[in-house]
Amino acid sequence: MLRxxxxxxxxxxxxxxxxxxxxxxxxxxxPADPARLACxxxxxxxxxxxxxxxxxxDQPVVVQFVSWLGGIFFGRNFxxxxxxxxxxxxxxxVNRAPVFETIIDRLPVTIALTIGASVIFLTxxxxxxxxxxxxxxxPLDKIASISSLVGxxxxxxxxxxxxxxxxxxxxxxxxxxxxxxxxxxxxxxxGGLLLPWIVLAIIFTANYTRMTRSTMVENLAxxxxxxxxxxxxxxxxxxLRFALRGTLTPxxxxxxxxxxxxxxxxxxxxxxxxxxxIGRLSVRAVDNSDLPTLMATVLVAAGAIVVMNIVVDALYxxxxxxxxxx
Amino acid sequence: xxxxxxxxxxxxxxxxxxxxxxxxxxxxxxxxxAPASAGASSAPAAEAYKPPTITLGTAEDxxxxxxxxEGVVKGGTVTMIDxxxxxxxxxxxxxxxxxxxxxxxxxxxxxxxxRIAKGDYKLVGDLATDAGTPSDGGKTWxxxxxxxxxWQDGSPITSADVKWSxxxxxxxxxxxxxxxIQTWLTSEDYKKAYPGPYGGKELDNIETPDDKxxxxxxxxPHADANYAFAMAGYNIVPKAKDTKEKYxxxxxxxxxxxxxxxxxxxxxxxxxxxNWDAATDPIRGAYPDVWKxxxxxxxxxxxxxxxxxxxxxxxxxxxxxxxxxxxxxxVLGDASLADRRMxxxxxxxxxxxxxxDRVKDQKIRQAINYAWPAKQIQQALGGPQAVALPTTxxxxxxxxxxxxxxxxxxxxxxxxxxxxxKQLLAESSNPHPxxxxxxxxxxxxxxxxxxxxxxxxxxxxxxxxKSLDRKTYYDSISQTKNEFDLYWGGWGADWPSGSTVMPIxxxxxxxxxxxxxxxxxxxxxxxMKKISENPDINAANEAWMNLDKQxxxxxxxxxxxxxxxxxxxxxxxVGGAEIDPQQWIVSPxxxxxxx
Numbered sequence: 039m040l041r042x043x044x045x046x047x048x049x050x051x052x053x054x055x056x057x058x059x060x061x062x063x064x065x066x067x068x069p070a071d072p073a074r075l076a077c078x079x080x081x082x083x084x085x086x087x088x089x090x091x092x093x094x095x096d097q098p099v100v101v102q103f104v105s106w107l108g109g110i111f112f113g114r115n116f117x118x119x120x121x122x123x124x125x126x127x128x129x130x131x132v133n134r135a136p137v138f139e140t141i142i143d144r145l146p147v148t149i150a151l152t153i154g155a156s157v158i159f160l161t162x163x164x165x166x167x168x169x170x171x172x173x174x175x176x177p178l179d180k181i182a183s184i185s186s187l188v189g190x191x192x193x194x195x196x197x198x199x200x201x202x203x204x205x206x207x208x209x210x211x212x213x214x215x216x217x218x219x220x221x222x223x224x225x226x227x228x229g230g231l232l233l234p235w236i237v238l239a240i241i242f243t244a245n246y247t248r249m250t251r252s253t254m255v256e257n258l259a260x261x262x263x264x265x266x267x268x269x270x271x272x273x274x275x276x277x278l279r280f281a282l283r284g285t286l287t288p289x290x291x292x293x294x295x296x297x298x299x300x301x302x303x304x305x306x307x308x309x310x311x312x313x314x315x316i317g318r319l320s321v322r323a324v325d326n327s328d329l330p331t332l333m334a335t336v337l338v339a340a341g342a343i344v345v346m347n348i349v350v351d352a353l354y355x356x357x358x359x360x361x362x363x364x
Numbered sequence: 365x366x367x368x369x370x371x372x373x374x375x376x377x378x379x380x381x382x383x384x385x386x387x388x389x390x391x392x393x394x395x396x397x398a399p400a401s402a403g404a405s406s407a408p409a410a411e412a413y414k415p416p417t418i419t420l421g422t423a424e425d426x427x428x429x430x431x432x433x434e435g436v437v438k439g440g441t442v443t444m445i446d447x448x449x450x451x452x453x454x455x456x457x458x459x460x461x462x463x464x465x466x467x468x469x470x471x472x473x474x475x476x477x478x479r480i481a482k483g484d485y486k487l488v489g490d491l492a493t494d495a496g497t498p499s500d501g502g503k504t505w506x507x508x509x510x511x512x513x514x515w516q517d518g519s520p521i522t523s524a525d526v527k528w529s530x531x532x533x534x535x536x537x538x539x540x541x542x543x544x545i546q547t548w549l550t551s552e553d554y555k556k557a558y559p560g561p562y563g564g565k566e567l568d569n570i571e572t573p574d575d576k577x578x579x580x581x582x583x584x585p586h587a588d589a590n591y592a593f594a595m596a597g598y599n600i601v602p603k604a605k606d607t608k609e610k611y612x613x614x615x616x617x618x619x620x621x622x623x624x625x626x627x628x629x630x631x632x633x634x635x636x637x638x639n640w641d642a643a644t645d646p647i648r649g650a651y652p653d654v655w656k657x658x659x660x661x662x663x664x665x666x667x668x669x670x671x672x673x674x675x676x677x678x679x680x681x682x683x684x685x686x687x688x689x690x691x692x693x694x695v696l697g698d699a700s701l702a703d704r705r706m707x708x709x710x711x712x713x714x715x716x717x718x719x720x721d722r723v724k725d726q727k728i729r730q731a732i733n734y735a736w737p738a739k740q741i742q743q744a745l746g747g748p749q750a751v752a753l754p755t756t757x758x759x760x761x762x763x764x765x766x767x768x769x770x771x772x773x774x775x776x777x778x779x780x781x782x783x784x785x786k787q788l789l790a791e792s793s794n795p796h797p798x799x800x801x802x803x804x805x806x807x808x809x810x811x812x813x814x815x816x817x818x819x820x821x822x823x824x825x826x827x828x829x830k831s832l833d834r835k836t837y838y839d840s841i842s843q844t845k846n847e848f849d850l851y852w853g854g855w856g857a858d859w860p861s862g863s864t865v866m867p868i869x870x871x872x873x874x875x876x877x878x879x880x881x882x883x884x885x886x887x888x889x890x891x892m893k894k895i896s897e898n899p900d901i902n903a904a905n906e907a908w909m910n911l912d913k914q915x916x917x918x919x920x921x922x923x924x925x926x927x928x929x930x931x932x933x934x935x936x937x938v939g940g941a942e943i944d945p946q947q948w949i950v951s952p953x954x955x956x957x958x959x
Contacts, residue, residue, distance in 0.1 A: 068835070071839065074838075074839065076539055076540065077539050077540065078459045078539060078540040078541055078542070078543070081876060082874070082876075082877075083874070083875070083876060084553065084555060084556075085539050085555065086876065088536050088539055088555070089539040091536075092536070092537060092539065118537060118608055118609035118610070119609050119610060120610065132451070133449075133628040133629060134452075134612055134613050134628065135613070135628050140628060140629075143627060143628075143630070202665075202668065203668065206672070207668050207669070207671070207672035207674070208672070210672075210674055210675075213675070214669065214675075214676075214677070309662065312660050312661045312662070312665050313660070314629065314630045314659070314660045318660060319629075322629065327835070
């Protein structure tokens with residue numbers, strides 16, 4: 039297991055370096071000039087050149103990339119602005135702050151959003167899927183199928199906007215969504231994120247319901263389940279100990295991918311609810327041609343996907359003994 | 365615009381913000397030259413918009429405290445919600461209106477604008493005892509600092525600080541602020557003329573005979589230098605606490621508040637500066653005890669929150685979140701919002717520039733002006749409540765001595781005079797010209813382009829529309845060798861005079877420059893120089909207005925574009941909220957929290 043994990047971590051690091059390199063070089067293909075944004079309303083060529091120099095954009099792209107990469111391990115010194123200790127992801131001239139600080143500030147918002155919503159959609163999605171599978175063809179199954187179809191067709195910007203309008207602005211059931219650190223005010227943290235969690239969960243629950251239902255139906259028809267029943271095991275034990283375990287493998291797979299993507303930035307959700315997480319940060323970075331911040335958000339998104347893949351692979355071994363044996 | 369975004373073109377940024385729409389009842393916002401005109405006829409009758417009055421104040425006017433708005437209450441916490449954080453706190457790096465407006469809370473300059481009443485402003489001494497004394501025909505300006513003006517640590521603000529603040533604007537790290545004073549003190553290439561004070565070298569033509577007096581000696585007369593000093597970019601930085609680049613993050617306050625906390629792009633909180641004395645400040649009311657600022661809210665969310673007006677949002681307002689087009693009718697149609705609505709036309713000049721290197725025949729340029737579908741563009745952008753139709757190059761909100769004129773019959777025929785255009789084309793060198801029209805690839809610009817194309821083609825002009833990416837739009841059109849005949853561009857006055865518009869938009873022709881029509885006429889140049897050096901500011905203002913008309917008459921380098929009208933809301937427990945007509949942003953000076 040240790041060897042497996044070591045191999046996967048090294049592979050992940052290589053993938054992240056490749057992604058960073060590609061992002062870095064692609065940025066310079068775009069014709070937009072970030073120095074223009076650091077140059078005033080009257081921007082003669084000399085001032086523009088000075089702005090370019092101040093941003094380090096007058097260096098060759100390769101040199102810039104190597105400096106950036108080196109900063110992650112050894113830190114960097116930004117002339118006049120001070121040092122940026124490792125892991126230094128660069129200095130944002132738009133935010134006037136080391137990027138790592140900004141990422142650390144935004145990550146809790148995205149993680150809180152992701153975890154809260156995940157708890158809801160995983161619990162409801164799997165539970166509804168199991169119930170639908172057990173009541174196959176019955177009204178409950180039909181309701182679950184139709185609901186998941188409707189849920190899957192919804193978009194966050196639509197459901198979120200409606201939810202904000204009715205539940206926040208009209209009925210005042212929910213407070214204005216906002217992130218308050220849990221350490222400051224646990225109730226405020228919960229209340230501020232409840233609506234985004236619910237809306238995000240509405241969209242994601244559908245997938246889990248459908249996936250759980252279909253896999254559970256297949257598993258319930260498996261020989262080992264039939265054998266367990268034939269041996270007199272109670273229906274509850276058969277479902278929870280045998281059928282559900284077999285159902286979990288694909289659920290864990292899609293959960294890993296979803297979690298990775300959400301940590302990488304729930305751009306639309308964060309924008310709809312005005313939450314300042316990694317998603318919004320990445321959009322602002324693109325808008326402002328803020329390369330250091332863009333690089334960091336790409337790295338976080340890619341890192342989240344890669345790490346979640348490793349976690350999923352490790353979880354397979356826990357869930358499925360056949361993986362451990364192989 | 366936007367964008368937010370921190371575009372190098374401040375006007376473009378503001379204009380892109382405006383692109384989401386805005387409105388005003390009736391012809392509110394229409395230029396005074398076009399009473400109930402230019403498409404405003406279909407709008408409900410309402411009080412005509414009155415541009416602000418801006419006059420020169422006296423030493424008496426320069427004394428504090430500020431004139432309070434009606435019903436003012438001191439104390440409480442006010443919340444400001446907007447999309448973007450402020451880009452700069454270092455005055456030297458401030459040019460954009462959002463940063464300048466925030467700067468009023470934490471920094472002060474030699475001069476500034478005092479609100480006498482709604483729409484009535486005076487240029488007064490801020491840190492200075494009056495708005496400055498010119499001598500030597502406007503080449504020398506002397507300012508005397510008030511007694512009792514202090515930094516947040518209680519140390520006195522001195523003339524050495526003023527001198528230092530201007531000198532540091534020459535330093536290489538300063539790339540964003542204004543450059544008027546620097547060029548007047550040295551030369552156009554001011555960064556080469558003086559490297560800044562950090563190496564120990566001083567500028568000899570800023571004199572500080574004592575701690576209270578500072579004398580600026582310019583190379584040529586500048587009758588409106590005291591207006592230039594009112595720009596936030598010339599606010600003062602303490603010599604003893606200057607941290608160069610780092611100052612942009614850690615400013616020292618001379619204003620009524622200090623930054624208590626700031627999470628970039630997320631939140632900012634201000635607390636009172638105990639060393640600010642209201643008796644020295646004629647400009648800032650500073651009524652709330654605490655300011656909380658919340659960033660990351662899109663204009664739609666901001667509008668929805670103000671419409672709902674629930675809980676803490678009742679004590680909230682926005683600096684610049686203009687009501688977006690999709691909420692405009694709701695906001696205007698809701699009578700309960702009437703006393704929480706603020707409406708003002710943009711103070712920016714918006715133009716469709718002709719590339720004079722390509723469209724060489726003035727008759728063709730005049731024909732396009734006549735055929736221009738102003739009314740249809742207005743409709744495409746939200747109607748007369750969202751867009752006004754000015755007819756002059758200079759903007760009424762930012763031109764002292766504004767004098768309207770209408771050369772191309774826009775008041776009578778806002779939909780365009782196709783027959784007159786055809787007649788002019790017949791007299792031109794090419795009765796069926798082809799015009800390459802470049803436009804910014806924004807959702808609002810597609811329908812506008814279609815309207816322009818349809819109208820010009822009716823007159824016999826073939827229009828080739830070229831869509832340009834929004835990120836490179838300004839770079840593309842500001843190239844002197846561009847391949848377009850017509851394109852939109854904007855510019856905002858830096859103080860209420862043609863002197864910060866005409867010499868810029870018709871100034872040096874260079875790549876990346878602002879002379880987008882490439883007008884290079886010796887007569888115009890000579891006239892601009894003459895007006896700029898006129899020691900009589902009133903005569904100069906009149907002359908700028910005359911030159912505006914003369915340029916359109918004799919050269920016609922542009923079509924005057926539509927002007928957006930902003931509609932802003934605020935919470936029900938916020939008082940004194942007013943749009944600063946020069947900055948097109950809600951001023952913090954009069955804001956208070958109702959009890």
